[in-house]
Amino acid sequence: MAVGTQATVKSLDPVDLREIGAPMILGNAYHLHLRPGDELIRDFGGLHSFMGWDGPILTDSGGFQVFSLEGLRTVEESGVEFRSHIDGSKHVFTPESVMQIERNLGADVIMQFDHVIPGQSDEAAARDASERSIRWLARCVAELERLRAGGPPPTTTLPPPAPLPGTTFPLPAPNHPQALFPIVQGGIHPALRRDAARAIQDSGSFSGYGIGGLSVGEAKPDMYNILEIVDAELPRDRPRYLMGVGFPEDLVEGVLRGVDLFDCVAPTRMGRNGTAFTRDGRLNIKRAEFRADRRPIDAECDCACCTRYSRAYVRHLFLADEIHGLRLLSLHNVHFLVSLMRDARASLLRGTFDGWSDAWLQRYHSRTEPAPA
């Protein structure tokens, strides 16, 4: 999923994302509740209509964001009181209020409100947060039932946005169900993760499962270990979503461990900073060695940047502080991850994923920068 926290994938247009083939966009309940307000978005017919994206959308619940507000929030069993990072105003998130916000936003997939803790938390803290998340899941399920009984998610009185080129997804039907994904927590503690995955399945049937609280400071082997444990527990016929991950190599390692769905700010954030993903590792386009380099960022890439522009031109745009440069690298990086997942899927379907992923990781790690021209 391309990350569109504030109802836009940074520097890109939905038309770009359709051309890239991005299958889904992620929005964020915390950010959109604060600005422009989920009720405003509801009145515009939901997030699809407001932001002009007619493909699938998932909204994160904001659990990660409110628990990141260290010193600006207090946690109780009922929910979390916090101050806005924008203007310091007071807000309360409960499982119920978050379901109401996500109902207003009208995404196709909505995440439960969960208790997120730092990656290196001890077992007692991790157990407390995981068990609270499971109790909050039951409240989310009940509240969503109540909201569904009260009527459909937002529909629009506006005309639908002009269809994007190559549209393959219709806007959600007026009465689409909004799939609720639970989130497996439990830190880096195998027993807690196993317990959480089982307790969640005991509490209902879900269309997919989030795996939260990883890539938040723990060591990579710990993350891989936890993924393997959770992989063994979750139903094999439902998608698993590894939240907030990641870099190209993390996607390959994640797929290797059963993950289907990812999101991360890395492609656009790194793109804005001048770093491009390539099949030969990362490349910092501002380096002097690219001053007169006629090659595209990645010779095997067919994105709008690599088919039209040289490294020298993109480097010039960055040195001249031109927005076009950061836009081109954002576009390239999102395209790179979408293509990577498409290739991974193709090799899975062919039954050649193990060999493909070995070769891919070896090449990617073999150089951090391509050799000079």
Add this chain to the structure above:
Amino acid sequence: MAVGTQATVKSLDPVDLREIGAPMILGNAYHLHLRPGDELIRDFGGLHSFMGWDGPILTDSGGFQVFSLEGLRTVEESGVEFRSHIDGSKHVFTPESVMQIERNLGADVIMQFDHVIPGQSDEAAARDASERSIRWLARCVAELERLRAGGPPPTTTLPPPAPLPGTTFPLPAPNHPQALFPIVQGGIHPALRRDAARAIQDSGSFSGYGIGGLSVGEAKPDMYNILEIVDAELPRDRPRYLMGVGFPEDLVEGVLRGVDLFDCVAPTRMGRNGTAFTRDGRLNIKRAEFRADRRPIDAECDCACCTRYSRAYVRHLFLADEIHGLRLLSLHNVHFLVSLMRDARASLLRGTFDGWSDAWLQRYHSRTEPAPA
């Protein structure tokens, strides 16, 4: 012309400009000489190839830029010595060196190196600068002859860029002649302008004429008066280019006085600051009244912003500091000016320009902001 000073129209892609129907892009010899260097661009086959734009390009000579470097430059008859605004390095521009730079850039139309003075300069200073510009024109003509004899402008060993959608212009032929436009100077002094227009015509035959040194601080009636004087002097079958102008109303007033070609940073600069052009005047999208406004920026506009997004959404993007917002308004504003010129041309061809321009100006000036919804 869309302004692409540093080999990019700020925040837009050539694909956007082709979709908008922008007929031509302006680049700048001063900026491109300093960064990335005109010799680098020559080695990439010229500006068209370097920046991926296969339509016509005009380069300004940098006269305006080097004369703006008050305190950082010294003027002699031979040329101007100045310090770079980027790193303070010393450079010399002469009519000859500027022709060499513009040859390297390889634009279709290149402007002479001229002596530009502030809008309120007295007659003695204006006469001195205008007469020097005419002497420098002769040196530009001679140097361009010499360069043409030495071989063609840059051609590329690179494959041509992927054609833009709806391409109508071929890349310049390998031996395209590069039309040199002289620049009429003379401040706000009618006799000087008349003398300059006549002296320029005495010195050769040109494909088009620049009108410089306007919209640089003088009063609007002075600018209109000078345009009328120059209009009467220049040959009627060659395009006249009013340099650095302007806002929508300036374009209409300019066409009314015989101008064919304009350039200005206004559409992208104002777009980045949240100001949109509309048929009912300018609109500051950040104003609170647009918080829940479902209407497009301009209901009669068919640009990619107005056909897809509400004022409320664009306002949200600006308040959230999202690049997508300033890109959408830049795109809208450039589209607005291109459409305006297209409409002006259509009414000229129908013989209804006077009535059309009266009505257009009256509506545009009647409100500075559209009424709230």
